[in-house]
Amino acid sequence: MDTTRRQMLTGLGAAAAGHALLNDAVAADKSPSSQVGDLCTTLKITKMKATWVNPNVFLRIETNHGIVGWGDLKGVDPRVSKPLAESLFELIDGENPTRIEYLWQKIFRAHRNMRGGALMMHTLAAIDMALWDITGKLWGVPVYRLLGGPVRDRIRVYHTPQARKVPASPVNHAETPATLEKIVANIAAARKLVGPSGAVMFDAHSAIPPAALIQLASMLKPYDLLFIEEPAVPGNIEVFKRLKEQINIPLAAGERDRGIYEMLPYLLHRCLDVLQPDCCHTGGITSMKKIATLAEAFHVPLAPHCTASNLGISASIQVAASIPFLLIHEFYPDNKGFNPGSIMRIDWKVDAEGYASLPTGPGLGIDVDETALETESKKPQTYKWPGQKLKDGSIADY
Ligand SMILES: [Mg+2]
Incomplete structure (x- = not known):
């Protein structure tokens, strides 16, 4: 261990020393988070881009330290879910993306009349997975390591x-x-x-x-x-x-x-x-x-x-x-x-x-x-409501 690092570790408390060691390990992997004091505190969400590529909308959430997270918004009409995601960005803009539970609750409880349901929950899901993606990348580990670690091989x-x-x-x-x-x-x-x-x-x-x-x-x-x-x-x-x-x-x-x-x-x-x-x-x-x-x-x-x-x-x-x-x-x-x-x-x-x-x-x-995503998004994207009928012409569940 070099002198500067030993001095730093003895000069810091145990927790801070741990962060410093982890920081070093992550820095070795050229992570943008090596610029962050304790990896988390100064991280902020700066931007979101929603790209419609049938049948999904892909969310790209960007942070001030260059770490980008991705979310998959699917199973609902993209003509509605894309602007909804863009509207919900207001709730996470400038926030620390590692506060995942807090941001989940902030979106879920944001509007008493629009809480739950397919559109809100599918859109929230896409934002949530992008936040986990960012946090995993920040620490340099797969998300399951942050969920308690793998219980199966x-x-x-x-x-x-x-x-x-x-x-x-x-x-x-x-x-x-x-x-x-x-x-x-x-x-x-x-x-x-x-x-x-x-x-x-x-x-x-x-x-x-x-x-x-x-x-x-x-x-x-x-x-x-x-x-x-x-x-x-x-x-x-x-x-x-x-x-x-x-x-x-x-x-x-x-x-x-x-x-x-x-x-x-x-x-x-x-x-x-x-x-x-x-x-x-x-x-x-x-x-x-x-x-x-x-x-x-x-x-x-x-x-x-x-x-x-x-x-x-x-x-x-x-x-x-x-x-x-x-x-x-x-x-x-x-x-x-x-x-x-x-x-x-x-x-x-x-x-x-x-x-x-x-x-x-x-x-x-x-x-x-991202180039391939851009190319695909330039192709015409259309959406048609599905639906099923029975032989007698009545509407069926499916
Ligand atoms: Mg099924």
Whole structure:
């Protein structure tokens, strides 16, 4: 140790000395944070840019020390979510981005009438993950290191040769037995594909009326489903209670439930065996970690829903790495629909047994090619409201 550094360390208190040592370590990695006294105190949010690249809006949050964080805003109309994110910037402009819980609360509680719901929670999620990205980069570690560290070495994912999910199409209240038999045939084919040791899941997509789903579930016992996903549209807990009483297959849901308040009734009423928060829908890393803790108290594992860009996937994977009860994680490594062009690179791989390795880069661990992002954003971006109809022309859930 050189003289100057020894003098500095003996001259400082223990905590300050620790910071100085850490500062040195981070400086070795050319981090802009090496310019900061104690890494955190003088850091400020200076700028945000929202870029619409279908079907997502990507948030780039900049700080006065050059550290940049990224967020994935998805699952809602970009024509509305982009200006909402730009409006919410007013609440974080000039703030210290490492005060993540404080800023989360500041946004969540900012307006008594606009609190919660898809638009606010998806937008808050994108901002939240950008703040975690900044903080991880500041300390030079993956986000899961700041969430208590990894509790597992790899993460079981689907779809892989070992794990497949079968989707459902909307089913009429007066459907014929042939419709249900077709679903059974698809599930049987998936079971055959993965073999007896693989995992098969069925996604009911909230599109099968309760009576039909109960009937269908009784036909599925031979195929050993890991779970039935979204057995009903969220809203009335009594529907879930009825399904849980009559279906002898684990039930999972949560992709449309946002935050701890919407997840809690499923646990209290023992309706779900698996919770499926989507990090991008549920208020981000901060909120998903809290949901995992609630679920842990009920011995309910998470199977996170994840149809996102590589940024959103990584945010979810960071939480999955750090929570004790995890069943399986949704993951589409080659899904170009959410990753147009070659904007974002991931640094993890799925192994031959169907497990993803942990991200290794600082923050979310995603390398964003800003030139590619700019190029993609210049292409015409359009949005059309989705929707489904049944054969008789009436509107369906999906
Ligand atoms: Mg689903």
